[in-house]
């Protein structure tokens with residue numbers, strides 16, 4: 513991680529990372545929509561076991577990086593809840609439901 517020499521430099525670095533985070537979340541969101549095409553039921557769309565795996569992997573990664581796993585769980589919960597809703601809408605629009 514880069515060592516910054518001023519508050520402005522810190523903020524500039526944060527601003528760049530925030531944009532990258534949003535771009536990654538956007539890419540994730542587009543992938544989630546594609547998943548609907550490979551599913552047959554609403555239970556498949558929700559895939560609770562897969563959510564548990566994703567959450568556990570995210571928590572483990574947070575712990576390995578020394579950041580609070582509960583913060584990551586909270587962020588992922590908001591993100592996944594929203595994305596599953598989007599996938600359900602995509603699934604319904606596909607006419608399979």
Ligand SMILES: C=C(O[C@@H]1C=C(C(=O)O)C=C[C@H]1O)C(=O)O
Nearest residue numbers: 544547557558559562563592595
């Ligand atoms: C993308 C999927 O669909 C849903 C979205 C998930 C996610 O946001 O990671 C995980 C499981 C499903 O609830 C999937 O089944 O992999």
